[in-house]
Amino acid sequence: MSATRLRLGVNIDHVATVRNARGSAYPDPIRAAKLAEEAGADGITAHLREDRRHISDADIEGLMQALSLPLNFEMAATEEMQAIALRHRPHAVCIVPEKREERTTEGGLEVAGDENRLAHFIAPLRDAGCRVSIFIAADRAQIEAAHRIGAQVIELHTGAYCDLHAEGRMAERDAELARLAEMATFAHGLGLEVHAGHGLTYDTVAPIAALPELVELNIGHFIVGEAIFRGLTPAIHEMRRLMDEARG
Ligand SMILES: CC(=O)[C@@H](O)[C@H](O)COP(=O)(O)O
Ligand SMILES: NCC(=O)COP(=O)(O)O
Numbered sequence: 408m409s410a411t412r413l414r415l416g417v418n419i420d421h422v423a424t425v426r427n428a429r430g431s432a433y434p435d436p437i438r439a440a441k442l443a444e445e446a447g448a449d450g451i452t453a454h455l456r457e458d459r460r461h462i463s464d465a466d467i468e469g470l471m472q473a474l475s476l477p478l479n480f481e482m483a484a485t486e487e488m489q490a491i492a493l494r495h496r497p498h499a500v501c502i503v504p505e506k507r508e509e510r511t512t513e514g515g516l517e518v519a520g521d522e523n524r525l526a527h528f529i530a531p532l533r534d535a536g537c538r539v540s541i542f543i544a545a546d547r548a549q550i551e552a553a554h555r556i557g558a559q560v561i562e563l564h565t566g567a568y569c570d571l572h573a574e575g576r577m578a579e580r581d582a583e584l585a586r587l588a589e590m591a592t593f594a595h596g597l598g599l600e601v602h603a604g605h606g607l608t609y610d611t612v613a614p615i616a617a618l619p620e621l622v623e624l625n626i627g628h629f630i631v632g633e634a635i636f637r638g639l640t641p642a643i644h645e646m647r648r649l650m651d652e653a654r655g
Contacts, residue, residue, distance in 0.1 A: 413616055413650050414449035416479050416604070417643060418627025423461035425631075436462065437469040439631075439639060444476050446643040450498070452604075452625045454481035454512075455491065457505055464491065471495045479625065481542070484516075484528050493535050500532050501540040501562055511628075512605065515544030515564045518552035526556040533557060540602065545583070545590035554597045561594050562602040562625065563587055565615055569606030588618050595620035609633075609649055616653035624650065 422436040440451045451474055453462045470478055477498030482488035483505040492500045502525070504516045518525055518541060529539045540560035541553040544567075553561050568587060571580035587603070594601050603615055604625035616624060626646060633642040 411622065411654075413621060413654055414623040415447070415643070415647055415650060416450035416452045416602075416623055416625040417443040417448040417630060418452040418454070418604070418625055419443065419631070420452075420454050420461045421628050421631040423463065423466060427461060436466050437473050440470055440474055440476070442639050443643055444474070446640040447647055448476060448643060450477045450479055450623070450625075452479040452481060452501075452627065454503065455488065457483055457485065457487070458507055467491065467495060471497065479540070480537075484521075484525060489528060489532065492532055492537060496535050497537060499538040499540055499560065500529075501542055501560075502529065502558075503542040512542065512564070512566070514566075515546065515549060516541055516553075517549070518543065518556065519548045522552050522556055529557060533559070538600075540600075545586040547590065547593060550590060550594045550597070550599070554594075554599055558599065560600040560602060562604055562623075563591060563594075564605050565603050565607055565611070566605040568615070569608065569611045572611050584614055587615065591618045591620040609645060612646065612649050613653040616650040617655075 419436040419439045422434050422439040426434055455462050455467055479499040479501055480497040481501045481503050484502050502516055503512055532539050538560055539558045540562050541558045542562045543549050543553055544564050568583040571583055591601050600622055601620045602623040603621055607626045608629040630642050
């Protein structure tokens with residue numbers, strides 16, 4: 408399993424963050440997505456937040472028109488977002504939890520407590536041909552619920568693992584990594600396709616990339632930051648190299 412090439416989805420949200428900081432037309436996330444494609448990305452991820460703090464509706468429109476790569480469209484489970492997804496029919500829709508006041512996505516989606524609503528919410532997206540993914544914590548009950556509602560994919564939230572690494576809390580980091588590994592195996596056993604992402608950096612990507620059940624990583628904030636120093640293409644190439652090296 409680990410010999411399979413791990414897909415890299417490049418998240419371009421924070422190109423839009425820089426653009427929006429000045430209300431300018433640049434830097435253009437669609438240009439970034441095309442460059443990511445040329446640099447070997449396997450997909451593009453964009454999160455249309457309800458408050459539109461980075462990616463805009465026009466960005467999603469532009470990405471759908473300009474991209475040959477699959478778009479992984481991240482969104483909250485709201486009627487407004489469902490209508491947008493059904494209009495564009497992206498390759499994948501990843502349902503994420505959203506809190507207006509959060510700085511970034513703080514945890515995984517609460518699926519177990521909202522199964523009935525979410526099952527009805529994702530059914531039309533699946534019927535429209537989108538692969539439905541659930542952004543989720545490494546938690547058995549949540550994964551089982553994601554499976555029951557008919558999601559095809561889960562994306563494991565690696566944010567806690569990355570934060571613990573950054574804070575130097577290595578024993579806790581390793582425990583979280585072990586949880587991610589165990590839950591990747593568990594989800595794969597249920598027949599779910601397993602992705603991972605959030606907060607990954609050159610320092611943290613290898614142990615995640617080495618998990619044999621994973622087929623895709625979605626990485627954005629660090630790559631966009633690193634692009635300031637080395638350019639977007641080399642920043643992506645280095646992430647790709649580290650992922651390939653971890654896979655052996
Ligand atoms: C859902 C998730 O983890 C990220 O993909 C998200 O798109 C990042 O966006 P924010 O940085 O706005 O949380
Ligand atoms: N779903 C995670 C993602 O797309 C990228 O998250 P980040 O690397 O921007 O934290």
